[in-house]
Amino acid sequence: MSRMSWPFIAGAFPNICRTEGLYLYDDSGRKILDAAGGAVVTNVGHGRVRVAEAMAAAAIETSYVVPPFQTPSRLALVDILDQDWLPPSLTRAHFASGGTEANEAAMKLALQYQQAIGEHQRIKMVGRSISYHGTTLATASISGHPGRKRGLESALPHYVSVPAPYPLRAPEGLNGASMGQYYVDQMRDVLMAEGPETIAGFIAEPITGSSGGAIVPPEDYWPKVRALCDELGIILILDEVMTGFGRTGLDFGYQHWPIAPDILVSGKGLAGGYAPLGGVFTNERVGSAIESAGYQVMFTTFGAHPSACAAAVEVLNIMREEALVERAATQGAYLHNQLASAFSEHPFVAEVRGRGLLAAIEVVADRSSLARFSIDRGISNQIVAEGLKRDVFYYFGGTGEVRDVVCLGPAFTATNAEIDQMVDILVESVTAAVSSG
Numbered sequence: 001m002s003r004m005s006w007p008f009i010a011g012a013f014p015n016i017c018r019t020e021g022l023y024l025y026d027d028s029g030r031k032i033l034d035a036a037g038g039a040v041v042t043n044v045g046h047g048r049v050r051v052a053e054a055m056a057a058a059a060i061e062t063s064y065v066v067p068p069f070q071t072p073s074r075l076a077l078v079d080i081l082d083q084d085w086l087p088p089s090l091t092r093a094h095f096a097s098g099g100t101e102a103n104e105a106a107m108k109l110a111l112q113y114q115q116a117i118g119e120h121q122r123i124k125m126v127g128r129s130i131s132y133h134g135t136t137l138a139t140a141s142i143s144g145h146p147g148r149k150r151g152l153e154s155a156l157p158h159y160v161s162v163p164a165p166y167p168l169r170a171p172e173g174l175n176g177a178s179m180g181q182y183y184v185d186q187m188r189d190v191l192m193a194e195g196p197e198t199i200a201g202f203i204a205e206p207i208t209g210s211s212g213g214a215i216v217p218p219e220d221y222w223p224k225v226r227a228l229c230d231e232l233g234i235i236l237i238l239d240e241v242m243t244g245f246g247r248t249g250l251d252f253g254y255q256h257w258p259i260a261p262d263i264l265v266s267g268k269g270l271a272g273g274y275a276p277l278g279g280v281f282t283n284e285r286v287g288s289a290i291e292s293a294g295y296q297v298m299f300t301t302f303g304a305h306p307s308a309c310a311a312a313v314e315v316l317n318i319m320r321e322e323a324l325v326e327r328a329a330t331q332g333a334y335l336h337n338q339l340a341s342a343f344s345e346h347p348f349v350a351e352v353r354g355r356g357l358l359a360a361i362e363v364v365a366d367r368s369s370l371a372r373f374s375i376d377r378g379i380s381n382q383i384v385a386e387g388l389k390r391d392v393f394y395y396f397g398g399t400g401e402v403r404d405v406v407c408l409g410p411a412f413t414a415t416n417a418e419i420d421q422m423v424d425i426l427v428e429s430v431t432a433a434v435s436s437g
């Protein structure tokens, strides 16, 4: 028996010894339906032998080589991204070991770009009030996620924050046409107060991930934010760690609007959970300015690991061969339809939201006033626990301030029957959690 506590804070977590399709099997043979795709990661599903074989082949071929050197799997990944996934405007790639590192690199690139073009006073990065970008000191600081800053608050550096769209709880009187403008005006006010000439970049998720629970902004929000960044000389970083590579039913979440980022960040689904990998892709304006200035873009030792790149190539090939992005759109529509019919009249669910196979419910104590359950109640954790008792795993959501959110983000291969089970068990789990208090 080990002395060592794993995870760090011990809890009652299952011991998973096999995964296949959408299922996790524990050491007693129990079968758990993974409605969350892990941490919204396993886009092509578990148990893809060809991905494992490609990783093994890459490990045999070039086990480890420093990230700036080229290897067959690195070149293949850059090639498939360039030919088949990224918009032509994004011409430069940097690879990290995950989403946090990739966002950290993206923020550094925005800062370096401004220095490179002589905008030396642009030294601030801006985030949003509801967001998650990672767990390092900088990415945690810029995240609008109080729950993940506990015990660190006084040590974290200050980052400028603008209000994130939260249509469910937007001020009364705003409608579809005025709501986007409202949030963009708020953003402008904050930037003006800070001095826009001091701002290097703005980082945001196109559709807010688990921190807000799959919040889709008002339709005109993104085009207006893009225009505001252009007007004020601010680099737009879109964090697509959760939404990228098909999750929302298009290749990238930002493609739901007529905009393009200066820097696009990915992670999670890029290698489908088979390997740790994050990607940072910049447009030529950013890339060439940094190159001309002679600045370094420092790599992490395991960034662009050959086996991780090989995994990503296979995952991306599978996505195209099986038309899984299209499937995320159709199965996502089915999931939203089933969630809507299960919860549209539910007394304790205020909203079903999301896009494609990124979905969430927001649970409330009172549907008409949107009053929340008390924070001590931990209702969304209770719902996740009730789901697990019933052999379905949902993803914890919320920031501590945005509370009581439960997320779903299954593999794109999910069948209608599996989606039905996710929804049925979610209804049971909400009822069980609410009535247990």
Ligand SMILES: Cc1ncc(COP(=O)(O)O)c(C=O)c1O
Pocket: 039, 098, 099, 100, 101, 103, 132, 133, 134, 135, 205, 209, 210, 239, 240, 241, 242, 267, 268
């Ligand atoms: C939107 C977003 N950005 C960044 C991250 C951090 O990525 P990682 O946990 O791979 O470091 C996450 C993880 O949940 C995320 O959802």
